[in-house]
Amino acid sequence: MQASHGIFGIMVREFHRLLSRPLYLFCMVVAPLTCCLFFTTLMDNGLPQNMPVGVVDDDNTSTTREVLRNMDAFSQVELTASYESVSSARRAMQQGRIYAFYYIPKGTTDELLAGRRPKVSFYTNNSLLIAGSLIYRDLRTMSVLANASVGLETLRAKGVTDPMAMTFLQPIVIDTHPLSNPWLNYSVYLNNTILPGILMILIFMITVYSIGSELKEGTGRAWLAMADNDMLVAAAGKLLPHTAIFFVVASLYDLYLYGVLSFPCHSGILPLLLASLLMVLASQAFGVLFITVLPTLRLALSACSLWGVVSFSISGFSFPVMAMHPSLQLLSNLFPLRHYFLIYINQTLNGYPMVYAWKSYVMLLCFVLLPLLLLKRLRTVMLNYDYIP
Amino acid sequence: MMRKLKEFNQLSGEAARDVFFIWRNELRRVVHDQGVLIFFILVPLLYPMLYAFIYTEETVREVPAVVVDRSGTALSREFVRRVDATADVRVVARTGNMDEAKEMMRRAEVYGIICLPEDFSREVHRQEQAYVSLYCDMSGLLYYKALLLACTEVSLEMNTELQVERLGNSTSRQDEVATSPLQYEDVALFNPQNGFASFLLPAVLMLVIQQTLLLGVGMINGTARERATFHTQLIHAGRRGTLRLVAGKAFCYFLVYVLVCLWTLVVVPRLFGLVQIPQAFDLLAFVIPYVLACIFFAMTCSLLICQRETCMPVFVFTSLPFLFVSGISWPGVAVPDFWRILSYLVPSTLGINGFVRINTQGALLEDVAFEYIVLWIQTGFYFLTACAAYYYMIGESRKKAMTLN
Numbered sequence: 001m002q003a004s005h006g007i008f009g010i011m012v013r014e015f016h017r018l019l020s021r022p023l024y025l026f027c028m029v030v031a032p033l034t035c036c037l038f039f040t041t042l043m044d045n046g047l048p049q050n051m052p053v054g055v056v057d058d059d060n061t062s063t064t065r066e067v068l069r070n071m072d073a074f075s076q077v078e079l080t081a082s083y084e085s086v087s088s089a090r091r092a093m094q095q096g097r098i099y100a101f102y103y104i105p106k107g108t109t110d111e112l113l114a115g116r117r118p119k120v121s122f123y124t125n126n127s128l129l130i131a132g133s134l135i136y137r138d139l140r141t142m143s144v145l146a147n148a149s150v151g152l153e154t155l156r157a158k159g160v161t162d163p164m165a166m167t168f169l170q171p172i173v174i175d176t177h178p179l180s181n182p183w184l185n186y187s188v189y190l191n192n193t194i195l196p197g198i199l200m201i202l203i204f205m206i207t208v209y210s211i212g213s214e215l216k217e218g219t220g221r222a223w224l225a226m227a228d229n230d231m232l233v234a235a236a237g238k239l240l241p242h243t244a245i246f247f248v249v250a251s252l253y254d255l256y257l258y259g260v261l262s263f264p265c266h267s268g269i270l271p272l273l274l275a276s277l278l279m280v281l282a283s284q285a286f287g288v289l290f291i292t293v294l295p296t297l298r299l300a301l302s303a304c305s306l307w308g309v310v311s312f313s314i315s316g317f318s319f320p321v322m323a324m325h326p327s328l329q330l331l332s333n334l335f336p337l338r339h340y341f342l343i344y345i346n347q348t349l350n351g352y353p354m355v356y357a358w359k360s361y362v363m364l365l366c367f368v369l370l371p372l373l374l375l376k377r378l379r380t381v382m383l384n385y386d387y388i389p
Numbered sequence: 390m391m392r393k394l395k396e397f398n399q400l401s402g403e404a405a406r407d408v409f410f411i412w413r414n415e416l417r418r419v420v421h422d423q424g425v426l427i428f429f430i431l432v433p434l435l436y437p438m439l440y441a442f443i444y445t446e447e448t449v450r451e452v453p454a455v456v457v458d459r460s461g462t463a464l465s466r467e468f469v470r471r472v473d474a475t476a477d478v479r480v481v482a483r484t485g486n487m488d489e490a491k492e493m494m495r496r497a498e499v500y501g502i503i504c505l506p507e508d509f510s511r512e513v514h515r516q517e518q519a520y521v522s523l524y525c526d527m528s529g530l531l532y533y534k535a536l537l538l539a540c541t542e543v544s545l546e547m548n549t550e551l552q553v554e555r556l557g558n559s560t561s562r563q564d565e566v567a568t569s570p571l572q573y574e575d576v577a578l579f580n581p582q583n584g585f586a587s588f589l590l591p592a593v594l595m596l597v598i599q600q601t602l603l604l605g606v607g608m609i610n611g612t613a614r615e616r617a618t619f620h621t622q623l624i625h626a627g628r629r630g631t632l633r634l635v636a637g638k639a640f641c642y643f644l645v646y647v648l649v650c651l652w653t654l655v656v657v658p659r660l661f662g663l664v665q666i667p668q669a670f671d672l673l674a675f676v677i678p679y680v681l682a683c684i685f686f687a688m689t690c691s692l693l694i695c696q697r698e699t700c701m702p703v704f705v706f707t708s709l710p711f712l713f714v715s716g717i718s719w720p721g722v723a724v725p726d727f728w729r730i731l732s733y734l735v736p737s738t739l740g741i742n743g744f745v746r747i748n749t750q751g752a753l754l755e756d757v758a759f760e761y762i763v764l765w766i767q768t769g770f771y772f773l774t775a776c777a778a779y780y781y782m783i784g785e786s787r788k789k790a791m792t793l794n
Contacts, residue, residue, distance in 0.1 A: 027702045038710050041725060048723035093578070094752035096742065099720070119572040126580035127664065127749040129588035131720040133534065139575060140541065167518045171551045172468070172544045175520045176537055181527040186719070189530060198706050205702040212698070298424045298608075301701040309708065313443045319585050320529045323449040325442065342497075345528040352495045 010226050010237025017210070018241065024210075027202045028242070032249050035198050036256060043187035050078040051131055054089045054101035057082060061109040067120075068102070077138050090123070099131045100124040130186075180264050180349045188263050192344055193317040195253055196276075197337050200283045201308030203246055207287025208304055210238060211378075212297035220382040231379040235371065239284055246284075250276035258348075266351025275343045282336040282367035292374045295381045311337035339363045404633055407624045411637025414622065418609065419645065424697070428605035433597055433649045440586075440593055441661040447584030451479040452535040454501040455490045458483055460509035468521070471543045472503065477535035494524075500532040501525045503540065513551065579664055579750045587663050591749055592717040592741045594653045598646065598680065599737045600708050602687040606642065607700030610691040610782065617793055619786030631780045635688065635772070642684045650676055658748070667747045671754040675743050678764040682736040685771030692778040715741040739763050 018024045057064055072079045080098065083089040089101040103121040111118035122139045126132035181188050214220040227234035254272050258265040265272065286307065290300040313319065314328060315337040321329055332338045339360035346357035354361070371378075419425050456469050473480040481499060484490055490502045502524040512519035523540050525533045580587045613619040623630045654676065658665045694700045713719050714732040721742075724732070732738040743760035746752035754761060 023699055023702060031706060035706070035710060038728070039713070042713060042728055043719060043723075044725065045723055048720045051720060051722055090578075091756065094746055094750045095756045096721070096746060099722075117572050119574055121574045121576055123576045123578050125750070126577040126583055127588060127591075127745055128717060128720065129580070129583065129585070130718055132577065132580070133583070136575060136577075139573070167516055168552060168555065169548070170518060171513050171516075171548050173518050173520050174537075174540045174544050175522045176540075177522065177524045178527050178533055179524055184527075184530070184533075186530075189527070194709060198709060201706045202702065205705070209698070209702060216698075297698045301698050302424075302427055305701050305705045309705065310439065312709070313440065317529065319444060320449050320531055323446045323531075325445065328443060345526075346495075346497075349527065350495075356495045356497070 005226055005228070007227070007233050007237040010223070010234060011241055013223075013226065014210070014238050014241045018245075024206065027206050028245050029249065032195075032199050032202060033252070036195055036253055039191050039194055040187065040256070040261060043191065046183060046185035046187050048131065048134060048186075051100075051135060052080040052098045053077050053135065054092055054098040055079055055082040056084070056086055056089050056101060056103045058106040059104050059108040063109045063112065064104050067104070077135060086123075093123075093125050099128065100135045180266065180351075187261075190317070191257065192263065192348070193315060193337070193341050194312070195257075196250070196279055196340055196344075197308075197312050197315070199246065199250060199253070200279065200311065200337055200340075201304070203242075203280060203283035204287045204290065204304035204308050205301060206242060207239065207284045208291045208300045209297065210242065211235075211288070211291045212295075212300055215291075215295060215382065215385065216297050224379070224382055229379070231375040231382075232372075235288065235375065235378070239288075243280055243284060246280045247277055250280055265348050267347035271347045271354065275340060275347065278343075278361070278364045278368065279336065279340045282339075282364045285367045285370045286336060288371040288374060288378070292371075292378045292381065295385050307335070311335040314338065315341045317341050333363060336364060336367055407630060407633045408637040408640065410624055411622065411634055412640045415609075415638045415641040416644075419605075419641065422609070422612075424608050425605050428601045428608065429645055429649070432601050432604075433653050436597055437590065437594055437653055437657045438660075440590055441657070444584075444586035444589065445661075447582060447586055449529075449531045449535060450476050452477060452501065452532050453481045453499045454478050454503055454536060455482045455484060455493050455499045456480050457485065457487050457490050457502060457504040459485060459507040460505045461485075462510035464510040464513060465505045468505065468543060468547065469503070471546070472539050475539040475542065478539040494526060497526075499526075500528070501536040503536075516555070586661065587749070589718070590661070590663055591658070591745050592712060592715060594657060595679070595741045595744045596708060596712055596715075596737050597653060598649065599683045599686070599711070599735075599740065600704065601649075602642065602646070602683050603690055603704045603707075604700050606684075606687040607691045607694040607704060608697055610688075611694040611700055612697040614694075614782060614786060614789075615696050617786050617789040620783045620790065621786075623783065631776050631783060634783075635776050635779050639681075639684050639688065639772075639775075642687075643680060646680050646684070650680060654744070654748070664749045666749070666751040668751070668753060671752075672744075672747050674754055675747055675757065675761060675764075678761065678768050679736060679740040679743070682764045682767040682771060683740070685768060685775045686736050688775035689771050689778050692782070711735055711737045712741075714738060717741060717745060733763060734767075736764060736767055739767075 018028075055068060057068065068079060077100075079102075081092065083092060083101070086101075086103055089098070089103075092098050093101065101123050103123065105118070105120070108118040108120060124132045124135050124139075178184060214223050223238070224231070224234050227237065251273060254269075254276060257263045258272065287304065290303045290307075291297075294300040294303055314321070314324075314332045314335055316322075316324075316332065321332050321338075324332070342360040343357050343364075346352050346360075347354065419429060454472075456472075458465050458469060469480060469483070472478050478501070480503075482490075482493065487502075487504065490499075490504075493499045494502060502522075504522040504524070506520065506522070509519045509521070521540065521544065523536060525536050527533060577583060610619070613622065622634060624633070654672070657663075690704075691700075693703055714724060714728055714735075715721075715738050716724055721729075739760040743757040743764070746757050747754070
């Protein structure tokens with residue numbers, strides 16, 4: 001190993017190092033691929049189906065039963081149990097057996113017939129936000145339809161035809177087009193960002209670990225000597241093998257999500273791979289930044305953990321950046337996952353021309369070039385730094 | 390008989406003393422190790438505050454949208470005005486040109502296009518159905534939700550008014566009865582403002598306890614294994630004392646985490662005005678087995694950590710799968726059986742579920758009996774595996790120390 005010099009010698013040396021510790025295999029291959037399988041199978045349904053909902057029907061007439069039958073037909077809701085009182089239904093909710101319940105008070109049918117506009121209630125558990133919102137959406141549709149069906153009966157009795165009745169009941173109709181994800185598929189919505197986010201954490205960590213362990217084990221000088229003390233050659237020789245492996249893993253993600261699971265991809269394969277490559281390189285660059293600024297393996301890894309975990313919240317794929325504090329909106333620009341997410345939206349999901357995402361491309365490129373400014377400092381660290389554990 | 394009793398007393402007294410010494414040594418180790426302090430104190434202290442700051446707005450308001458009003462009549466302008474007036478949507482531009490609207494969408498200046506067709510008013514006045522097209526950018530489901538909600542509400546409101554106009558009933562009461570015979574009421578329990586923080590933070594708070602323990606204990610043991618000093622933590626160098634070692638250390642972590650729990654589970658929710666309606670006793674009774682299960686889980690998992698720093702690459706990313714499998718964001722009924730059963734091996738799954746129900750939904754201990762019992766089973770199980778793991782690590786460290794010398 002010592003015999004060969006230059007960038008190839010360093011690459012061979014790095015491959016030996018990668019094989020010498022199971023940690024590398026775990027973090028570079030096993031963990032990212034397991035996470036991919038985990039998240040895609042977890043959200044296999046796309047949209048949660050048949051969420052259990054309870055009923056408290058104090059009235060219990062043929063009319064109320066008809067209303068409830070209608071509701072059961074909705075795909076996301078399944079009436080699983082009926083309870084004798086609101087408090088026992090609430091109890092069932094607290095026990096996690098139902099996500100919502102429907103309450104029909106006594107005398108509803110009588111009041112309906114007498115034209116006194118009775119009120120029925122729907123209780124959703126909104127501490128589980130996604131389940132709560134999905135059920136709420138069904139309730140909205142349901143209430144419109146139920147009212148329409150009661151109104152339809154009245155109009156039919158007056159001799160009005162059905163199409164005329166519908167135009168009377170709904171003069172203005174909202175025709176919704178959720179672009180690019182018409183199924184409102186949660187797997188599409190979340191996995192395109194969660195999986196690259198996890199890969200980014202691991203890239204941060206592995207980059208820092210591989211450079212930091214040279215520091216810790218005191219092998220930094222030998223590593224630099226192989227590149228005749230040229231930090232650029234040394235770093236490239238060390239990190240390019242990682243780039244190759246991580247890029248293969250990221251491409252496997254792309255292949256699996258868009259090829260096998262057929263997630264919407266309106267950009268074609270090349271922009272997809274370009275985004276993946278930029279993501280890998282930008283994350284490695286961040287790793288170099290962390291270990292250069294904090295030349296202690298432990299501290300640099302702590303910084304990686306913080307940056308990696310916070311990027312999930314601040315990238316805005318679940319909670320929009322525009323609703324955050326202005327300072328956080330500015331800060332979000334410093335997270336590679338944020339830009340990867342914006343590029344994904346622009347390219348893969350919507351298929352817009354690349355120019356509309358130019359800012360994100362430029363930012364990622366800046367991240368990639370960042371280590372060039374740090375090489376001198378990293379070299380000094382490698383040659384002179386006394387390691388603090 | 391008497392002698393045996395005396396021996397037993399002596400032995401248990403000695404064991405208690407050893408446990409106490411190990412506890413004290415461990416506490417000293419924790420306090421003097423900056424790396425461990427970051428995980429045990431700094432992260433639980435600051436991380437929840439950072440999250441609360443990110444989600445401080447709770448929900449997204451005033452989503453920007455562009456209107457393509459091809460109708461240009463009083464009725465269409467009224468529709469747009471009312472959509473703009475809702476809290477959810479802000480109309481940032483009006484244009485007659487769809488291409489212009491699409492361009493704004495591409496530039497991410499708007500997240501939705503509301504398109505009113507040329508014949509909008511004509512259709513309504515001819516008593517036909519008029520369609521308003523709503524195009525949503527699907528980069529965030531919250532944008533979609535806000536746009537859909539605002540447009541639907543406005544259309545329902547205007548529909549009712551149009552019906553009233555056409556009916557020409559004599560009283561407004563009659564109008565109401567004819568247009569909507571049933572009234573609906575939606576009650577959002579346990580999170581009335583549909584807030585993001587009230588929904589996500591309780592789960593994150595519980596998860597932080599488990600993850601920081603994994604990292605901290607991993608770092609402590611990784612350090613000792615790396616330096617081959619693991620066996621020197623025993624009080625009697627030559628003898629085995631695994632049980633005392635595990636007990637003393639667990640006791641130390643438990644005391645630290647009593648304080649951590651007090652901060653993350655009691656003070657933080659109060660500080661940020663999260664929904665908090667627990668029965669104090671039930672919460673306390675539930676958190677004890679959770680912390681114990683997490684401690685022994687972390688002690689067992691530290692078997693994977695051979696070096697001081699490797700706890701981070703190995704454990705940090707697991708937070709995401711652990712969070713998602715708990716059934717708080719992705720509904721528990723939609724979690725496939727395979728993952729659900731596997732997830733019962735992790736304390737956070739049960740801990741998060743139980744905590745959200747007790748703290749946010751006001752459940753009693755008996756309502757979370759399943760979670761509570763499984764946590765105690767985990768405590769017992771992971772205690773045994775922790776003993777096995779420490780037994781192994783003591784032996785490993787002895788061997789390594791011998792070869793080093």
